[in-house]
Amino acid sequence: MISYRHFQFSRSEMSLREKLWQVSWSFVLLVTVVCSIGFLTLYSAANGNIDPWASRQMMRFLVGMAVMLSVSMVDIRAWMRWSYTLYVIALVLLMAVEIRGSVGMGAQRWIDLGFIQLQPSEIMKITLVLALARYFHGATYQDVGRPLFLVPPLIMVLAPVGFVLKQPDLGTAMMLTLASGAMFFLSGVRLWKFALIIGSGCGAVPVAWRFMREYQRQRIITFLNPENDPLGAGYHILQSKIALGSGGLFGKGFMLGTQSHLNFLPEKQTDFIFTMLAEEWGMVGGVVLVGLYTLILVYGYAMSLRSRSQFGRLTGLGLTTTFFLYVFINTAMVMGLVPVVGVPLPLISYGGTAMLTLLFGFGLIMSVYIHRDVHIGRRGAVDEV
Template identity: 60%
Template sequence: MLDLRRLTGQELRLSEKLVEFNWGFLLLLALIASIGFAMLYSVADGSFTPWALRQAARFAAGACIMIVVAMIDLRLWMRLAYPLYGMSLALLIAVEIMGFTGMGAQRWLDLGIIQLQPSEIMKVTLVLVLARYFHGLTLDEVSRIRNLLIPLALVGAPVALVVLQPDLGTAILLVAAGAIIFFSAGLRWRYFIFAGAGVLAAIPVIWSRLHDYQRNRVFTFLDPESDPLGTGYHILQSKIALGSGGIFGKGFMEGTQSQLNFLPEKHTDFIFTMLGEELGLVGGLALLTLYFIVLMFSFNVALQCRNQFGRLLAIGISMMFFFYVFINTAMVMGLLPVVGVPLPLVSYGGTSMLSLMFAFGLLMSVYIHRNLEISRGPSAFW
């Protein structure tokens, strides 16, 4: 029997949403996170503290957030897009005023109970607000100059604040996420060509304004052997660890570079290196395969969605996830300069874990409401 609610886009009951929720997708995320728990257990020399147990608790909390977010009507998330973006922007401003410095950058807010990194939240809310904005435009309206001023400001404001922290890696991710939404909304190619030409022309100015450590990262990327005990230490140790892992690895908790503390930041940015040393090429490819399945499911959600808001939101979340994986894995292999981008669901980190699970909750809301038809224009907001 045909379900008329699915055909007409009427609101589903909570029980129906729970049935529609893709529990297999949550299980897939739990499998990836479990690999992270195992690596954090190995980092701590066979102890669940201080990282593995805390990370598991964060994933459990994130799974609850994901389910709750998925149960909320997609139209409500569209109404909340601007307020959530405004809240994230206010938190970024608060970082400039009262944020504390860690690892050479002022990126965190101490809220007493938790330490929050607002830039991680902004990555999700920026995708949300751009999807909301472009939902109200027709394909012809997207490429009109006057209609691009607001979304450019929506991208530019958080990018400027993040650059001030300074966090160039996150700023690049925000720009990339914005560009993907612009492209998916139907912005004409010539604008991207002009933007690319502008960036190339501005490279000398950008280079002159980089901090010394940021320039050193570029020099190190080009020639890491020039300073093997200084700026090149991180990437050289990472390459040694990955290469020594071979095909099948040295065995769980048997890595020499990681267990003897030659490998820096092994519980955060360089956790993929540790996995490659202990579990080898096979272990690394297994994790990347799981990531690929997540990505394909996310793109499939976008293809199935019947409304523009949900389609753009799913594409934005999918590409944000891809950028996380690509930049982190390419960085530890020496294919990109070293930047502070965590490996999704695997690297230790509270804000990144919870914000990513919130994003997946939005993705699942799109999946549950994929047949929902949402009208365009101002009335859709209210």
Template identity: 60%
Template sequence: MTVFERRLLTQDRGSGLLGKLWQVPWLFVLVLCGVAAVGYVALYSAGGGAAEPYAGRHAIRFGFGLVMMLSIAMIDIRIIARLSWAGYAVGLGLLVLVALHGEVGKGAQRWINLGPLQLQPSELMKILLVLALAHWFHRASWERVGNLFFLVPPLLAVLLPVGLILKQPNLGTGLITLMIGGAVFWAAGVRWWKFALIIGAAAAIAPVAYDHLHDYQRARINVFLDPESDPLGSGYNIIQSKIALGSGGLWGKGFLQGTQGHLNFLPEKQTDFIFTMLSEEFGLVGALVTLGLLFLVVMFALVVALRSRHQYGRLVAIGLGVNYFLYVFVNVGMVTGSIPVGGVPLPLISHGGSAMLTSMVGFGLLMSVFVHRNVEFAAARD
């Protein structure tokens, strides 16, 4: 046996590049490939039975994202922790840049044009916020978390990006960012009565906030309550979506046979309403299989949180898991008429570069937590 072989057999599986690759949860990678494959099939259909203009780009982006995800997974989670607030500052700067010089589309200023990619910083900010909050709380003792003054900086860290996102305007992403921040606060041990106070205050100002919404945002809420009030205007999207969902039945109409999608009754079939198109062509069974794959992704995040021996990893895993869950919950709830339409894509399935990029970055961070779940962090602060 060579010296190299002896060293390979005796070294800690968690150290070194080969050891880290051994630790990668390849079954989770396979699940992600399954979700992306569902997206490819749906986008192939949305393109009229052709790889272009959606499915081919989706596959290329996912391939690039896989390399990026595995590269991030190899980075020591303690290095990522040290860079958490620097990343947050970059994300905040990008949101400010969007407000000043962002690309305008569909009445909103949300994107930065990077040549072949239009980056939506609000999507990236959700992940960077999780890292920053996890770094703030990971060495805080139970008593310190109960101190109101200790909670002021992380609360401001949540409200600053939320305010900039709402200004774009992007109500859906702003509310999701707020909920992700709340999830990390809760996981860190913030007392329940503080959440009760905030929720009570939010409920009290909701009528005033409604009056200050943009006209299209109020229309979405009104249509959610009564879709038939404007069947050819604001209510058109959700009505067509429900027709497509119902017409799919148990087994669906068959691949490339969806009438609502292929006759262009279904709006934004390649992005916001991609789940509807899947359900029309593959029925309830296809929808449940898709949801099952997405559920496995969320469950992996919870498993990572439970197996991590350091608080930073637990908080990062919970925050990223909640982020992904809200993606799925809002998109599926939106197309089924359970919540107001909010323009949130279905990750790894909908067409879009920003959603794919940020999803794969998040999965890379999640895998880094898993690979480095046993590393030692500094002791808790008093």
């Protein structure tokens, strides 16, 4: 259907063996180490039982690993070609959950496909990055300077954010917005435009406050002053801080966290798993984990920036930023730095969807790296020279 123009330095037609040779196995090892920390923590959360959490998480990890490697093998140009299509599919699915979805956790967030609960907002985290990367691929600094040029990508961002907010899922909306913002920034959107947006955003706070759901307002109030309501909404943050603080520098020891094991800590196997880890392993454990996450970020940056194509670089950096947002929002949330918004700790929190999304994303980053020397024309598919 589409023919490619080949350059001498092109590596477009690598064999599978060549690609496997290019895989950054140290990165794969790093991801495996972080996931293994997750298995250990889940084992402790179940009071020293591999069931029900650690075992299932391992299964998901194995599936996710396969997905990640498969994704990394797919040519970056193919991802570019499919990026809009995938984006549209994700958007349609988002609309679908809005229209018909099963009700859970007070919000409609997934489509039950029988074997897996499909969460379109998670898919959107990846497809939006791909779509934006494709849009900004080949755009010149001058193009990006034109305000009209920025209208389509803004619509591409605001449409899913709107649906996600309506679900309502504040955490995902925040992540989509911030990751997209990072991509706009990387693409060369002028800084004063960011200043303008941020400024008017601050101005819009009172308006937004009016449109927020009661529980969302409550979360923000509670966040600002958790001691206000220590038995109600502030309970989670307070208990989390107590767990962290009482862990001290070296922690209470593996499987000895009192706050977690006596159930004072809520959601210890999902959103608050970082707290449990830092209670049992102390600040040392927390810093080691954050260090490993930082190392993943560094890998993400290094792999993305090695790409010769704008699409590759934007995709890699966008996904790395998404990963960073997972890490930051979750840990800042359990430390009481940002409101409780329900973002899992990447690779560690119990849950299949986030694990799959993340490993899929890592697969894309690896694909970017493996196909780093592939030249992609301005419109991607058809190189016009």
